[in-house]
Amino acid sequence: MDIKELLLLLDVKDILDLPSAMMSRLCGSDTDLFFQALQSIDGWRWDCDSFQMLYEREMSERKNKKQDFTPPAVQDLIAELVGDSHSVHEPTAGNGGLLIRNWWKVSSKTYPWSYKPSLHPFDCWELSDRSIPFLLCNLAIRGMVGCVHHGDVLTKEESHRYVLTNSTDDALGYSKIIQVL
Numbered sequence: 001m002d003i004k005e006l007l008l009l010l011d012v013k014d015i016l017d018l019p020s021a022m023m024s025r026l027c028g029s030d031t032d033l034f035f036q037a038l039q040s041i042d043g044w045r046w047d048c049d050s051f052q053m054l055y056e057r058e059m060s061e062r063k064n065k066k067q068d069f070t071p072p073a074v075q076d077l078i079a080e081l082v083g084d085s086h087s088v089h090e091p092t093a094g095n096g097g098l099l100i101r102n103w104w105k106v107s108s109k110t111y112p113w114s115y116k117p118s119l120h121p122f123d124c125w126e127l128s129d130r131s132i133p134f135l136l137c138n139l140a141i142r143g144m145v146g147c148v149h150h151g152d153v154l155t156k157e158e159s160h161r162y163v164l165t166n167s168t169d170d171a172l173g174y175s176k177i178i179q180v181l
Contacts, residue, residue, distance in 0.1 A: 001043040001050045003058075009037055015058050022133035026140065026177055035141045035174050046142070047104045048072060049097040051134045059130050069094055075101040084109070086120055091153040093124035094131050096138040103142055107171060115171040122146035125153035132160075139164055140175040 007013065010021040025034045044050050049069075056069055070078070079101040082088060090099050099122055107115045123146055126135055132150050139148070143166045151158035161181035166173055 001054055002041055003054055005041045006038075006054070009034075009041065018059070019130045019133045022137060026133060026136055027179070031140070031177075032174055035137075038137070038141065047100070047108075048075075049095045049100055049134075049138055051095050051138065052097060055095055055131070055134060070097055072097075072101075078102075079105045088120075088122045088124075090122065090124040093126045093135055093148070094128075095134040096124070099124060099144070100138060100142065103144055112171045116169050117143050117145045117166045117171060117175075118169045120145070123149075125149045125151065127152055136162060136164075136177055140177050143171055143173045143175050145175065 003015070006018070007015065010018060010025065012018060012021045025031065028034070038044065049055075052069055060069070075098050078098055082102055084106050085102075088099060088102055090096075093099060103120070106120055122139070122144060124135070126132055126148065127150075129150075132148070136148060139146070144164055145166050146164055148162040148164070149158050150160040150162070158181055160179060163178045163180055164175040165178065166175050
């Protein structure tokens with residue numbers, strides 16, 4: 001993904017301001033326009049986390065939170081092992097790479113008008129404040145349905161909880177992000 005285009009889209013100069021700027025856009029009223037603009041940025045892909053390289057290079061918290069990302073080949077292997085399950089739980093979601101690969105594996109086997117996001121809900125946890133906006137964006141832009149817990153999966157302590165809905169159950173639609181905690 002072209003970092004300069006992303007910074008311009010979110011109107012930020014410092015890359016460390018990306019998460020808060022993205023969260024503001026995700027919570028705003030023009031999310032559909034934001035998602036459409038994001039899809040037009042060079043390097044956007046549906047089958048994987050388009051933010052992964054940028055995030056790993058510029059924003060990951062490897063020392064403090066031991067944050068590391070699952071390589072694409074391992075994501076593919078896990079998606080194969082999970083199979084065509086109707087629901088997925090991801091205890092350490094990061095930016096959503098594993099969820100995206102599973103979504104892609106299942107959704108690309110059928111026609112878009114036949115795939116129903118509500119039949120494939122997810123439940124995931126993420127501890128990092130920096131990752132949450134990217135995770136929410138990655139899931140909502142794909143029209144996925146489920147719950148994102150912002151907190152510690154081991155203690156079950158949450159600072160925020162988000163529910164993603166797709167009111168039209170449209171595989172080509174976007175999800176609405178609702179903060180419930």
